[in-house]
Amino acid sequence: MIDQQIFESLQTKIDEETIVRDELHDIVQTLARKGRSTQAILSRAHSTPTDQINSVLNDATVAIIAQKQEVTRLKAVADQHPFYKYNGVWSRELQNLVASIELCAWLGGLQEHKGPESKSFMTIEDVGKFLEVPVNLKGQDAFHLTIEEYLLALISMVEELSRLAVNSVTLGDYERPVKIGNFTKELFAGFQLLNLKNDILRKRSDGIKYSVKKVEDVVYDLSLRNLINRDGVAE
Known part of the structure; x- marks a missing residue:
């Protein structure tokens, strides 16, 4: 005979997890x-001239800080439970937040949160410090930002920048696509140094080269039309 209390105990655990x-x-x-x-x-950055971008960055910073407050709430609850049992619940939204932080930083926002070694983007340590959460924890079962989440966020940011390169030309800004092209090529070179085991991460990182090519095509077209010189400065 099977003791029915075994199943009653299992149901209690299921209810607790729910x-x-x-x-x-x-x-x-x-x-x-x-x-x-x-x-x-x-x-709005896609339709805002560069000299007016500060209004967008100020509003974005306020919105990002509001999200940071939710991350603080999330951490307080998540720290009480096994990380890898529940991190699938918030991983996608955390990636989206980090992508927004990186895009805002690249556009010139969040200056005080960037590390001295980089003015173009925030390292994983910079992001962790800004959000006040640990990064890449080992040997501790607590809420943190993983390397995979950070890298996926960078990929999303690159995809958005490739779109911004096209829209910048529409706004008459011929220098920004050059800056975007230089940045995305450097970032792509960095990704090529990684030996990625995660299937999703590896597949998405392969897409960076298409974003880079999209920006290169924009810069090439500007060069053919003599709208920029060899140094990437608008004529």
Whole structure:
């Protein structure tokens, strides 16, 4: 005979996990909603001249800080439970937030949070410090930003920058595509140094070369039309 209390105990554990997931989902849904607001603000960069970009960056910074507050709430709950059991609940939204942070930083925002070694983007340590969360924890079962999440966020940022290169030309800004091209090529070179085992990460990182080519085509066309010189400066 099987003791039915075994199944009653299992059901109790299932109920407890459901409560935890529901609490995490509520926080992540709020993070996602605020994330959509942040992305909507940053999308204005595609139709805003460079000399007017500060208004976009100021609004984006406010929105990003609002998301940071949700990450603080998320960390407080997640730290009480096994990380890899529940991190799938928030991983995508955390990636989106980091991508927004990186794009905002590249455009010239969040200056005080960039490390001295880079003015173009924020390292994983910079992002962790800004969000006040650990990064790439080893031997500790606690909430943190993983290397995979950070790299996926960088890939999303590159995809957005390739689109910005095209729209910058529409706005009459011929120098920004050159800057984007130089940055994305350096970032792509960095990714080529990585021996990626994660299937999703490896597949998405392969897409960087298409973003780089898209920007190179824009710069090449500007060069053919004599709209920029050899140094990438608008004529």
